[in-house]
Amino acid sequence: MKVAIYARVSTDEQAKEGYSIESQKDSVINFVKSQRWEIYDFYIDDGYSAKDLKRPAMQRLIEDTKEKKFDVVVFYKLDRLVRSVGDLDKLLKLFDKHNIGIRSVTEPFDTTTAMGRFLITLVAAIAQWERETISERVIINMTKKATLGERNGGKAPFGYNIEDGKLVINEEEARLVREMFRMYIAGKGIRQIVLYLQQFGVDKDIRTVSRMLENPVYCGKLRWGKNSKMNEIISDDITHPPIVDIETFEKAQILRKQRTQEGKKATSPYPFSGVLRCARCGSALSGYYKKKRGSKHYICIAKKNKGTCDLPMFTERALTQVFLESLSPSDPNKFLNLIRNIEIQTENEDHTVLIAELEKELAAIKTRKRNWLLALGNGTITQEEYKEMTTEDSKSETLIKEQLEQLSKKAVTLDLESVLSIVQNIPALWETANDYEKKSFINELFETIVVDVPSDYFRGRGKTPSVIIKEVHLR
Incomplete structure (x- = not known):
């Protein structure tokens, strides 16, 4: 009799319950040898939950069942195979259709009798109840942590590292995050931001960048439950160092909402609609x-x-x-x-030289102001003298910054080529x-x-x- 050996473990179970793949395989192999059966193949789902049948090895087992490649499926315990009554029913019907039996090493099942079918269904129902109860407890605990502004684990968002369980800024990545928000608020599109990031070797797709722009983690808050069926929780307190200030983040959210309401720019099959x-x-x-x-x-x-x-x-x-x-x-x-x-800029409109001169003058003003501040600190000049010396420089500094801002706006306009x-x-x-x-x-x-x-x-x-x-x- 040919045997298909199925084993499964999720990472949590492997750590807490000792259901390692190797221990399951050893137990099942010894059982198969005691029955003098022949092992056809191993079907191993390592690190997969039994919440459904969408597991690589399980799908391969189902396909091989349809081709009648073995006579019986053997597993260590029923909850290794399924944790849902509905999934068990599907498998039992499939196995019956192709005249394939099932055997548990640790449980006495006989699916050829009505009582045996009732018992195996009862065990599956208990396994499903256990999984759902554990899930509910986990959700309650994680919701409580999120409400208190505590992280529920997971990878650090781009722009941060995790140190001692806390988010700390990765300055190299944070610089790009700040530029993302600046570009978006300045009117740049998501695709342009994606292309900008690629210049620095950061490969983020449009969907990822969109989610990053909507993630309150960047203004120091925590969010939990965004991609689940539960209510989204966003902490009100600043829980870690922000990369952008709240005003910048909220401005980006207003723009996100406005641009979404403008029309179905990304999904409409009409290329010119929206413009x-x-x-x-x-x-x-x-x-x-x-x-x-x-x-x-x-x-x-x-x-x-x-x-x-x-x-x-x-x-x-x-x-x-x-x-x-x-x-x-x-x-x-x-x-x-x-x-x-x-x-449209021409060669005669090149402001490079003027910008360089203004930046040079701005640097000189900053140097003078710093020197006056040192003189004040050393007692060389009085506070009144300091104000008198720096007032004119402050006015010039403001004027130069305004000029640079205007020239920079012109500089970013596209040239003819x-x-x-x-x-x-x-x-x-x-x-x-x-x-x-x-x-x-x-x-x-x-x-x-x-x-x-x-x-x-x-x-x-x-x-x-x-x-x-x-x-x-x-x-």
Whole structure:
């Protein structure tokens, strides 16, 4: 008789109850030898809970059962196989269907009789009750700890290390976290932040970065229960050193909420929805699918909801055609002339030298102020003299900082080559990207795209209007 040996242990059980894989295997092997059966294979789930049947070895056991590769399944104890009455019922039906028996080394089961089936079901029910009771106790204790502002374990979030069970700032990572929040509040998109992190060898996907921006741990609080069916708990007290201040964190949350409410920018199959604006009434355009034609269209929501706009509906194909044509590398001015919210820099507008001079003067002012402070501390000058000496410098310092801020804003605007390099790559990306990737790219690059159709267009059967892009606003 061929035997399939199943063994399972979760990490907690291995530590607390002694159900190690090796001890289970030794007991089962000795039992099989005493019965003079032949071992077909071992099915080992190391570190997996029995809350369901979604375990690698269990799934392999189920597949091999269907092919009748063995005659009996042997395990150390029933709760190693299942801890749910429902799962036990599924397995018993499967084993019966393929004429495969089950044997427990430590429990006397005989599934060929009604009483035997009742006993094994009863044992499974007790195992399920035990698992659920333990789970409830754990949840109660963890909820209590979270309410008190204590960590419930787990890995340290990016930006922190764990020392003696407490979160301490990892300054190298924290610098990137601060920059993430700064970029997001400055209007940068999640994808741009992902690309920024990749420059420093930090590989975080869009979903992870989104969760990081919403995690109150970065302003010194703790959160528990976010990814469970329980109520989320966020501590009110500062429990560890914050990486960003509460004001910055809350500002990011307001922006997260606003951008979420703007539309389904990440999930809509209409690449241009969320950025299209009607040239006639200023309203947004939404995607519309015509089943009969099997084509995607865009319609002004003022026309759709109130009938107050006369912009005709047009196809996505017509919009895409004129959009890609406007990005032609042979005529770059065609696209540049559409941009309304960007200052294109030329060589004559390079502020590098001026910025360097201002920064040099700012450093000199800081040095002078520090020297005056040392003189005050040494008693060389009086407090009145200190105020007199530093007042003018403080005014100059404020003025220079304002100038640098304005110049920095200009410095981050894209130069001519950068603008063209970005937009002229779109046609190549368009050929291979799916709708969601196209949408993500469009929404990351464009704030709005204002569209119209020719004024001489008249509606007719099978007649589709062409599209005119009036202007664009970059993010």
